[in-house]
Amino acid sequence: MSNKIISLKTTDVRFPTSDLLDGSDATNKDPDYSAAYLELETERGDVGNSLIFTIGRGNDICCDVVEAMGQQLIGRDLDTITTDMGLFYREINSDSQLNWLGPHKGVVHMAAGSIINAVWDLWARVEGKPLWRLLADMSPEEFVNCLDFKHIGDALTRNEALAIVQKNTATRQDRIAELEKNGYPAYTTTPGWLGYSDEKMQRLCREALASGFKHIKLKVGESIEQDIHRCTLAREAIGDDTRLMVDANQAWEVDQAIEWMEHLQPFKPWFIEEPTSPDDVFGHKKIRESIGNIQVATGEHCHNKVMFKQFIANDAIDVVQVDACRLAGLNEILTVFMLAAKYGKPVCPHAGGVGLCEYVQHLSMIDYVQISAEIGERVIEYADHLHEHFETPIEIKNGAYRPPSAPGFGVRMHQSAIDQYQFPDGSEWQKRLATGPSPH
Secondary structure, eight states: OOOOOEEEEEEEEOOOGTTTTTTTOOSSSSOOOOEEEEEEEEETSSSEEEEEEEEETTHHHHHHHHHHHHHTTOOOOOHHHHHHHHHHHHTTTOHHHHHTTTTHHHHHHHHHHHHHHHHHHHHHHHHHHOOOOHHHHHHHHHHHTTSSSSSTTHHHHHHHHHHHHHHHHGGGHHHHHHHHHHHHEEEEGGGTTSSSSSHHHHHHHHHHHTTTTOOOEEESSSSSSHHHHHHHHHHHHSSSSSSEEEEEETSSOOHHHHHHHHHGGGGGGEEEEEOOTTTOOOHHHHHHHOOOOEEEOOTOOOOEEEEEHHHTTOOOOOOOOOTTTSSSSSHHHHHHHHHHHHHHOOOOOOOOOOTTHHHHHHHHHIIIIIIIIEEEEEEEEEESSSSSGGSSSOEETTTTEOOOOOSSSSOOOOHHHHHBHHHHHHHHHHHHHHTSSSOO
């Protein structure tokens, strides 16, 4: 019996997080965390979901592109698609007319990722497995067949990737058991938003320590004086044994970043995230070579696997930060994890946005079981915002993500949240529009 996809629906969902400056940083001062939310349905009534994370205006554009690109799914049989998810990934990314708008970057690339992730979610739900287990249970050949080696063969070949996974197969069940026992360690950005008061920042730092977190990240980059002040307060709250990370969100020029980090060196940051333009491979490499033992992290705005190849293979960064919505879905994301493994770079996924924590827990657990085979210094970002709007929100215990047990990719929203925050027709936005013009 077939199981054809019969409908595709997008919804523009926006949360007014700018009210409390949740998510604020040196570049994005008043974000409204938003989701271009996708729902696929099959003729048997199975439903798959995904989302693209944005910060407000432009969310509707993402919805429009997903609608345009997703029409090729209608009438296709899910069982046929899932026999070769690597082929499906290539097919979604091969619409030459739409891809010309990238190519392989920007809104079109993100839309492709949304469609691909929705099908992964749909398949995992049909199989009755959380996504990480669906991938963890694959044979090495099945797993590597999902990856995409086009334009990165000079840095990573299929045979190299297959050898990495095959080497890990014998101990795979041990790592699954370890995850189920102890979870996957996390770091928190919750205390660090730039718009928070000193008192709120210190209070949230102390609460994070009490909850078991051993890594805390602060936003920096507006002024050296402010950053020194906030790092001083953070260290007072967390002590010297907790790892502190800082994130400039692309605010600096290359030489400015080097000078700025000299002032922050006394606070012993583990890494500086996005110190300059997310496209500047040589700039990141110069910074990395100039700031001593502070590591350099980037990737949340790295728009495809070829850019990651350049950052990783040229030793321009220390920590790889994949974003679950920036790339073209799970297939490309896992390809980047494989690149990082070959070159000995830890991946600490970006998750400061609505639905991203729900997504990336699966990514790091797949990596641990099938690719890297170790946790080491790896940590998953955590931000304590908007999880209540999802049917199966993340679970954090003692500063670690508990492995998801519910089927799927984890980003299905409650219908009540959609009804409230759909833009501009949801009840929350209608109430706000009634009081005056919307800035959103």
